[in-house]
Amino acid sequence: MSLKALIEQGEYYKGYTYAYPHKTSYQHFEPIALKSAWAVEDKSQLFLYAHIPFCGMRCGFCNLFTTANPKLALTKAYIEALTRQAKVTYEALGEQAKFSRFALGGGTPTYLLAEELQQLFDALAIFKLDYAAIPSSVETSPATVTLDRLAILKNYHIKRVSMGVQSFSATEIKSVGRGQSNQEVIHAIEKIRKFSFPILNLDLIYGLANQDPTSWAKSLQAALSFEPEEIFLYPLYVRPLTGIGKFGFSWDDERLRLYQQGRDMLLNAGYQQMSMRHFRKPIVSQIEYADYCCQQDGMVGLGCGARSYTRGLHYSNEYAVGRKGIKAILESYNNRTEADFKQIAYGFKMDQDTQKRRFILQSILHMTGLSIELYQQRFASSPFIDYPQLNELIELQLIQNQQNNWQLTERGLELADLIGPWFYAPDIEQRMSSYELK
Numbered sequence: 176m177s178l179k180a181l182i183e184q185g186e187y188y189k190g191y192t193y194a195y196p197h198k199t200s201y202q203h204f205e206p207i208a209l210k211s212a213w214a215v216e217d218k219s220q221l222f223l224y225a226h227i228p229f230c231g232m233r234c235g236f237c238n239l240f241t242t243a244n245p246k247l248a249l250t251k252a253y254i255e256a257l258t259r260q261a262k263v264t265y266e267a268l269g270e271q272a273k274f275s276r277f278a279l280g281g282g283t284p285t286y287l288l289a290e291e292l293q294q295l296f297d298a299l300a301i302f303k304l305d306y307a308a309i310p311s312s313v314e315t316s317p318a319t320v321t322l323d324r325l326a327i328l329k330n331y332h333i334k335r336v337s338m339g340v341q342s343f344s345a346t347e348i349k350s351v352g353r354g355q356s357n358q359e360v361i362h363a364i365e366k367i368r369k370f371s372f373p374i375l376n377l378d379l380i381y382g383l384a385n386q387d388p389t390s391w392a393k394s395l396q397a398a399l400s401f402e403p404e405e406i407f408l409y410p411l412y413v414r415p416l417t418g419i420g421k422f423g424f425s426w427d428d429e430r431l432r433l434y435q436q437g438r439d440m441l442l443n444a445g446y447q448q449m450s451m452r453h454f455r456k457p458i459v460s461q462i463e464y465a466d467y468c469c470q471q472d473g474m475v476g477l478g479c480g481a482r483s484y485t486r487g488l489h490y491s492n493e494y495a496v497g498r499k500g501i502k503a504i505l506e507s508y509n510n511r512t513e514a515d516f517k518q519i520a521y522g523f524k525m526d527q528d529t530q531k532r533r534f535i536l537q538s539i540l541h542m543t544g545l546s547i548e549l550y551q552q553r554f555a556s557s558p559f560i561d562y563p564q565l566n567e568l569i570e571l572q573l574i575q576n577q578q579n580n581w582q583l584t585e586r587g588l589e590l591a592d593l594i595g596p597w598f599y600a601p602d603i604e605q606r607m608s609s610y611e612l613k
């Protein structure tokens with residue numbers, strides 16, 4: 176369907192393209208050795224990501240790979256499994272592997288107790304990261320911000336601490352099953368600030384049950400009062416049961432209006448917009464490592480559900496799919512031996528078309544933009560010749576040319592969650608929708 180027709184349908188929130196292809200399009204394949212997947216890769220600037228699939232609670236809206244309140248035995252076994260995986264991965268990559276970026280995500284990595292967090296960093300020591308020099312980010316939640324955990328993060332020179340707040344309205348917070356109070360959020364921010372991490376990010380969500388422009392403005396004001404270096408505004412993706420359509424608009428129209436309101440408030444407060452969700456203070460661009468660009472495809476993911484990207488293969492350690500079985504998947508991960516970690520059997524083999532689409536999506540949905548020259552260098556062709564449908568973005572004034580670099584316009588930015596999925600290859604779309612039926 177044309178993009179114009181899709182826009183006319185008024186469904187602007189089709190999906191968040193944080194990775195392409197999406198992991199719901201991954202499939203099982205004949206096992207291959209981890210070592211051979213990385214053998215011909217450039218390993219000079221890799222990104223190390225560790226996934227911690229634990230949280231203090233399960234928020235009603237959350238569709239991330241995580242489990243609430245795991246027992247101590249489960250987190251202990253998880254760190255032990257991750258330690259085995261780190262060792263095997265280090266051996267498979269070889270000594271020449273160099274890491275220029277690091278992130279701990281989840282879930283809530285700081286759900287781990289301080290001593291467990293330390294054990295995790297001990298497990299990662301094998302990769303010899305130069306923590307003082309590289310950009311690094313850790314996700315946290317208000318209830319798990321404690322001085323002992325923050326001290327460990329500071330010790331490892333973590334540059335960015337990102338905390339989910341979602342809303343400052345007690346009714347909205349309650350409606351998504353989060354236990355936090357504003358007092359707790361304020362204390363958490365104060366503690367984080369004490370350690371002078373260069374970047375504090377706060378996440379907010381719009382489209383929540385009973386949220387309206389007034390309560391949204393209050394949440395935005397409250398977030399701004401802490402002057403965080405970054406703010407992410409997420410549109411809610413799980414339809415709430417109450418409070419929708421109160422204003423006579425569809426949920427998509429409601430979200431679009433709240434987005435526009437949030438965007439305008441942040442731009443007026445001096446933030447720069449980096450993508451549909453990402454806003455940052457200009458000072459962030461002056462921090463030496465902020466725009467540090469890793470090689471596009473060198474991601475080494477550790478932990479259950481973490482993805483890894485080589486140029487030719489995207490894979491994950493998850494061997495099963497479906498939300499129901501998270502605990503079973505976790506237990507299976509915890510039981511993996513070193514020999515198990517040496518094999519990959521689940522993922523996506525990156526053909527030329529998928530590589531090209533990935534390149535285009537990753538660049539065009541962010542303010543970095545799609546550089547014709549970089550595309551030419553990598554694929555010896557032009558994106559507009561390979562994918563004539565991209566011309567529709569120009570016709571609809573959703574992208575504009577800035578010195579041979581195509582960037583989303585204001586309208587393009589607000590429609591990013593429609594533009595992304597519109598550009599997915601039909602076979603990937605098909606795989607994703609059949610996954611959701613499982």
Ligand SMILES: C[S@@+](CC[C@H](N)C(=O)[O-])C[C@H]1O[C@@H](n2cnc3c(N)ncnc32)[C@H](O)[C@@H]1O
Nearest residue numbers: 236237238281282283316339378409410411412
């Ligand atoms: C890993 S969590 C952040 C850290 C921490 N777990 C917390 O919630 O405080 C990443 C962010 O994704 C966003 N998110 C997760 N599921 C979402 C959904 N269904 N719709 C919109 N945003 C979502 C939330 O803003 C959340 O803060």
Ligand code: SF4
Nearest residue numbers: 230232233234237282
């Ligand atoms: S939003 Fe954060 S705290 Fe809530 S379930 Fe998801 S990852 Fe866990």
